[in-house]
Amino acid sequence: MTQTATGTGRAGGELVPEPLGDRIRRLRMARNLTQRELAGSRYTRAFLGAIESGTRSPSQEALAYLAGRLGLPVDDLLFGRPANVAAELAAQLSEARRSLSAGDLDAADRALADIQRRAEHYRLDDVAGWARYHRAEAQLHRGRAAQASAAYDELATDLTGPEALRAAVSARQAYCLLVGGNAPRAVALLEERLRRLRATPPVDPDAELRLTNALMYTFLELGWRHRARKLEREVDAVLGRATHQEWVAQFHAVAGQLRRDGELDEADRLLREAVRRYAELGLTREIALCHWARGYVLLRAGRPAQAGTQLRQARELLAEVGAVLDHAGATLELAEARRREGALAEAGQLAQEAARTVTDCEHRELMPEADRVRGLVRAAQGDTAEARRLLGRSIDRYERAGLTGEVVVTCRQLADILLSTGEHGAAEAVLRRGLRAGERLS
Structure with a gap:
């Protein structure tokens, strides 16, 4: 029987397959052992010679025996893993993650491709999966949501574990659905994945935290704060057992955004804690997102000037790291802050x-959202016709995306404009549409 070739060598920078027998011989000789010494009392020298020559494959029992005699884990012997390669690749993965967050996307891409290739070669499936995940993250960072979505979907199909990675992929699939205008499906995906996770104990606390963070965020985007706060209470007990510190920081960032006027001190505490943890991890983009989150909270607490300070900082940092979609989101939030301050020209430009x-x-x-902010700016500038067009399109788009709460808000804003111009019939029709949306929301 011919043995499978699996390798550790390199030629021209590429990993070269090394037959198992050659590997056993190399490792034996490196330890100054004869074939008889390695075979020990359980096997014959001839048996070991046949394995080394490639004419015989060892059974699992024989492989475990030989690995033990050589002082190696079985998989390291079987797949030709160099000493400490798993720890080395994990460290490189963390560094690539920091490069990605800092906006050094080309360097991160190159590093992640190499990590994936080496991890796949050495059958380190978890490390290879994380490398693929972060390569999809790089696509999302560049604003290529469709390509990222396809990469997450492909990875989800290939994965069998670990639970934390599967949860991370599910969270990103849901985010891509939200970006793609399918909020109901995003919620359904996360709720089903969380239900299945909790139904099969023992539950991985990191996986539960990541899915809960994603669902809290989605509820926040839908305006379902009461449901998001309920999830926050449910996952609070998980925090102490979670080991993935980025996701612990993420929890604090999302929870901070759930606070409103009267809870600003608590919002500030949570967001500062998120920033502290992200800083320890060296994650630049995520710190910028916390500034955006702080501006988001302040704006909804009726403090647009203070919100603007945070949002400008977020916008500058996100531009520096090239986070395209996040930069656009923070820009829109800043545009709304400036509109509320009366800086209409700047708000319109943003x-x-x-x-x-x-x-x-x-x-x-x-x-x-872009349509809505521009429509409100045009209304304040006296261009009622363009305001009606933009706000009407905003309502249509919100409805198609399943963002029912925003439909209600925008219908009320458009109705106010129509009433101010004496168009009572048109205003009534818009308000009725908002009421129907509100009934679906409740």
């Missing part, structure tokens, strides 16, 4: 800039 980006990237969650 919203128009964001609109171009989200249209190019087909970000169907932010496209209606």
Whole structure:
């Protein structure tokens, strides 16, 4: 029987397959052992010679015996893994993650491709899976949501474990659905994945935390704060057992955004804790997202000037690291802050800039938001016809995306404009549409 070739060598920078027998001979000789010494009392010298020559394959029992005699884990012997290669690749993966967050996308891509190739070669499936996950993250970072979505879907099909990686992929699949204008499906995916995870104990706390973070965020985007706060209470007990510190930081960031006026001190505490943890991990983009989150909270607490300070900082940092979709989102939020301050020209320019980006990237969650902000700016500038067009399109787009809460809000805003111009019939029709949406929401 001929043995499978699996390798450790390199030629021209490429990993070269090394037959198992050659590997056993190399390792034996490196330890100054004869064939008889390695075979010990359990096997004959001739048996070991046949394995080394490739004319015989060892059984699992023989392989385990020989690995033990050589002082190696079985898989390291079987797959030709160099000493400490798993730890080395994990460290490189962490460094690539930091490069990605800092916006050094080309370097991160190269490193992740190499990590994936080596991990696959050495059958380190978990490490290879994480490398593929972060390569998809790089696509999302660049604003290529469709390509990222396809990569997450492919990875989800290939994965059998670990649970934490599967949860991370599910969370990103749901985010891509949200970006693609399918909020109901995003919620359904996360709820089903979380239900299945919790139904098969012991539950991986990191996986539960990642899925819960994603569902809390999605509920927040849908305006379902009460449901998000309920999830926050449910997962609170998991925090102490979670080991994935980035996801612990993420929990604090999302929980901070759930606070409103009267809870600003608590929001600030949670977001500062998120920033502290992200800083320890060296994650630049995520720190910028915390500034955006702080601006988001302040704006909804009726403090647009303070919100603007945070949002400008977020916008600058996100531009520096090249996070295309996040930059557009923070820009839109800043446009709304400036509109509320009465800086209409600047608000319009910011919203128009964001609109171009989200249209190019087909970000169907932010496209209606861009329409809404621009419509409200036009209304304040006295261009009622354009305001009606933009707000009407915003309502249509929100409805198609399943963002029912935003439909209700935008219908009320458009109705106010129509009432101010004496168009009572049109205002009534828009309000009725908002009421129907509100009934679905409740």
